[in-house]
Amino acid sequence: MSHPVSPLAPAELPPLSALAGVRLAAGAAGIRYQGRTDVLLVELAPGTTVGGVFTKSLTRSAPVDWCREALAGGRARALVVNAGNANAFTGKAGWDAMEAVIKAAAETLNCRPSRVFAASTGIIGQVLPAEPFIGKLAEMTGRLAEDGWSDAAQAIMTTDTFAKAAIRETEIAGTPVRIVGIVKGSGMIAPDMATMLGFIATDAALPAPILQTLLGRATELSFNAITVDSDTSTSDTVLMFATGAAGNGPLTDAADSRLGDFQAALESLCVDLAQQVVRDGEGATKFVTVAVSGAENDGSAKKIAFAIANSPLVKTAIAGEDANWGRIVAAVGKAGEPADRDKLAVSVGGITIARDGSVVIGYDETPVAAHMKGQEIDIAVDIGLGAGKATVWTCDLTHGYISINADYRS
Amino acid sequence: MSHPVSPLAPAELPPLSALAGVRLAAGAAGIRYQGRTDVLLVELAPGTTVGGVFTKSLTRSAPVDWCREALAGGRARALVVNAGNANAFTGKAGWDAMEAVIKAAAETLNCRPSRVFAASTGIIGQVLPAEPFIGKLAEMTGRLAEDGWSDAAQAIMTTDTFAKAAIRETEIAGTPVRIVGIVKGSGMIAPDMATMLGFIATDAALPAPILQTLLGRATELSFNAITVDSDTSTSDTVLMFATGAAGNGPLTDAADSRLGDFQAALESLCVDLAQQVVRDGEGATKFVTVAVSGAENDGSAKKIAFAIANSPLVKTAIAGEDANWGRIVAAVGKAGEPADRDKLAVSVGGITIARDGSVVIGYDETPVAAHMKGQEIDIAVDIGLGAGKATVWTCDLTHGYISINADYRS
Numbered sequence A, B: 001m002s003h004p005v006s007p008l009a010p011a012e013l014p015p016l017s018a019l020a021g022v023r024l025a026a027g028a029a030g031i032r033y034q035g036r037t038d039v040l041l042v043e044l045a046p047g048t049t050v051g052g053v054f055t056k057s058l059t060r061s062a063p064v065d066w067c068r069e070a071l072a073g074g075r076a077r078a079l080v081v082n083a084g085n086a087n088a089f090t091g092k093a094g095w096d097a098m099e100a101v102i103k104a105a106a107e108t109l110n111c112r113p114s115r116v117f118a119a120s121t122g123i124i125g126q127v128l129p130a131e132p133f134i135g136k137l138a139e140m141t142g143r144l145a146e147d148g149w150s151d152a153a154q155a156i157m158t159t160d161t162f163a164k165a166a167i168r169e170t171e172i173a174g175t176p177v178r179i180v181g182i183v184k185g186s187g188m189i190a191p192d193m194a195t196m197l198g199f200i201a202t203d204a205a206l207p208a209p210i211l212q213t214l215l216g217r218a219t220e221l222s223f224n225a226i227t228v229d230s231d232t233s234t235s236d237t238v239l240m241f242a243t244g245a246a247g248n249g250p251l252t253d254a255a256d257s258r259l260g261d262f263q264a265a266l267e268s269l270c271v272d273l274a275q276q277v278v279r280d281g282e283g284a285t286k287f288v289t290v291a292v293s294g295a296e297n298d299g300s301a302k303k304i305a306f307a308i309a310n311s312p313l314v315k316t317a318i319a320g321e322d323a324n325w326g327r328i329v330a331a332v333g334k335a336g337e338p339a340d341r342d343k344l345a346v347s348v349g350g351i352t353i354a355r356d357g358s359v360v361i362g363y364d365e366t367p368v369a370a371h372m373k374g375q376e377i378d379i380a381v382d383i384g385l386g387a388g389k390a391t392v393w394t395c396d397l398t399h400g401y402i403s404i405n406a407d408y409r410s
Helices: A062-073 A091-109 A130-143 A149-155 A208-221 A257-279 A298-309 A312-319 A325-334 A366-372 A399-406 B062-073 B091-109 B130-143 B149-155 B208-221 B257-279 B298-309 B312-319 B325-334 B366-372 B399-406
Strands: A022-027 A039-044 A049-054 A078-085 A116-123 A164-172 A175-184 A197-202 A237-242 A287-295 A345-348 A351-355 A376-382 A388-395 B022-027 B039-044 B049-054 B078-085 B116-123 B164-172 B175-184 B197-202 B237-242 B287-295 B345-348 B351-355 B376-382 B388-395
Touching: A022 A130, A022 A149, A039 A130, A039 A149, A049 A062, A049 A208, A062 A091, A062 A116, A062 A237, A078 A091, A078 A197, A091 A116, A091 A130, A116 A197, A116 A237, A149 A164, A149 A175, A164 A257, A175 A257, A197 A257, A208 A237, A208 A257, A257 A287, A257 A388, A287 A298, A298 A312, A298 A325, A298 A376, A298 A388, A312 A325, A312 B399, A325 A345, A325 A351, A325 A376, A345 A366, A351 A366, A366 A376, A399 B312, A399 B399, B022 B130, B022 B149, B039 B130, B039 B149, B049 B062, B049 B208, B062 B091, B062 B116, B062 B237, B078 B091, B078 B197, B091 B116, B091 B130, B116 B197, B116 B237, B149 B164, B149 B175, B164 B257, B175 B257, B197 B257, B208 B237, B208 B257, B257 B287, B257 B388, B287 B298, B298 B312, B298 B325, B298 B376, B298 B388, B312 B325, B325 B345, B325 B351, B325 B376, B345 B366, B351 B366, B366 B376
Parallel strands: A078 A116, A197 A237, A287 A376, B078 B116, B197 B237, B287 B376
Antiparallel strands: A022 A039, A039 A078, A049 A237, A164 A175, A175 A197, A287 A388, A345 A351, A345 A376, B022 B039, B039 B078, B049 B237, B164 B175, B175 B197, B287 B388, B345 B351, B345 B376
16 A cells, blocks of 8 residues: 655645634544544634535545535535545445534534535445544544644545645735645546545635636646546545635625636646646656647647547556657547647657658657656647647556556455 | 567467468568568459448558548459558658559559558558568569468567457358458557458458448447557558358348348457457456446447446456456446446446445455456446446456557667
8 A cells, every 4th residue: 555655746745834714633543544644624714615626427426425515505614534435336324424424523613514525535335434533523623723734635645655735825906815725646537527635725705606616717727637547536526615814805706807816826726736646646757748739629639638648558658768659649549539640740848750740851869768768748739720729737657557556455 | 579478368370261262471571570471462352342440540541541542442352461560640651652562562463553452550650661562572472372361360460469360151041151350459459440450351242332331330349349458549440351252142232131140250250359359458467348238328338338448447456356346336437428326236257246326235255356366357337227238348457568568669
């Protein structure tokens, strides 16, 4: 279960100072892992609004179903998370276990259960043991603290080899506001939903519908633009909470120009967190950026970019430091999106390899081969048809991925 | 480039006796490989009809473009194939090289170039060197022989670890007819097109439109029902030739009931060949059958089956002999097809693990764990919604796949 820290990990966790209105405590409930924290309790100040994006999987977990319902209220007072057990595909018994934890947390924090959000991550198909978690809640409540963010980032890890967090400072109409986020994920990472677990908080005052809109936009450019292995999780959840403690003035429209800086900061934070997930991709040794331009539209560009980023043959070539651009071309061809073979251009590491459907005259592989030896690989493809563009991020496919996943459960 | 023979390989190549109207010769042109055959010339009797199915890739190879055009004529007199170079994404230079080979073959065999079919397989992005192939044609023509099938199956291999062929005997309206097929492929194998290279011949007399219909149907249940790595090739081609030497009576309709036995034999042969490709899947140690039932319709069932068969997490779990049915459930959930979590049933090795959305009471993993240790793995999923069903075949994902593909080109 314990794997060496990814070579792509950032040097250190960013300093995560307090965010007014949020207090956290991690605990060791031994749900699956021993000798480490595996449960998290977060208390949110009264009046905190909430937005959320969730997996589109049809076999989603009990907590995902719960959060989707609870989101209708727009308010949050608490969050409970456990690692090691996804409580997915567990039927009524799984739902009951989750509800028991939520009710116990609501009682401890003296709030309505419908204001408690929940997330579970880990093995699929086993009912969450509720008692170990419930047994820790009173003690954890006594330890709730504003400086608990680092501990929280640790407690939600599964096959992650490093804790992941990011922080941004910005302003809304002159009022300084902050955004803090933590995230977990390194396998079962695929596009087209809110990938993995992520929890973001801001002290900005934002009505829930605005929060939802801003989070949805940021997710599309970040968590929904990464892939490790093309497998979509049953548990993916990103929740964002706004405590309002910063005291910015009232806002009624997500399109309000005074939210421009905030949206940019949120997008930057989400991209940072999403890239950290890729940097902890199971077995990853290279961080890969795939930029597609010239597609018919942005959606088409994203599909082509993911066809490249999900291709096992492209990903193994990168692992082998092989500038095998033919596999990139083949991935474009299989994407099912408009493309014209004879207008394609491909570059790697900023060097144009092919243009107008064949290799450039006098192509010298030397600088491309040097680029492939680095840790950061840049692939750019121009389709030559329109103005659509998209960027997605992935990692290489190595023996490490096989080792981690051929014995994950056993 | 040389890898140990797949543990899933059949004990031996089936005996490939002559098929009247087809003569073959293999040669060693050194296009990419040394010390082995890498080119194939096939002569077809005058009057031979032809059908074909090809990759749907938008970055398809020059020979695929050629064959699609030539197919309009419905007649074939020759086939030229080379291994080691796909002649894909090679622009005009690649087209010219291919045309030179085709014209030389037409001259040698004294036929029209439009009756010569071609296929290339191997590395993408490099222009086929025509001269070494052309230089061999006269000598190969002198060696054309009806018993050249085994040599042919060898000559078209790339990363294949064993030669692949199948033979069927059947009848049309009382006339005995035979079908012989050879195939190559073990990586860049994905659904939804005619996967890899396959060449099938029969001595039946069949008009080209009937041949095309019968081949299309058989392909859907065989070559389009396998996946090794979800990557679609630029070169996939299956061609089928009918020499007419068997002398069965005239047929004008593919739905003619006298073709029932022939269609069944052709489907059986195609499934046999397709399964051989999976059994030579790069790095494969387990042969996996995924059967989905109870889907809304057959197309939906096939998509769900492929979501399972393409899931890296399912495939690595199988490699690790881990009965990790949670990953099967997650793959169903991500398929994007109608499914109801609470109606799903999953069985492995014939043993029901989950029913109605959760694990069966008293589930005993022991017999399932024993099944996972075998070489033939059976996964069955019932969606519980309708009558749609489909079966697809795949292999596990192992360190061998990474080893083969991280240094294929270098």
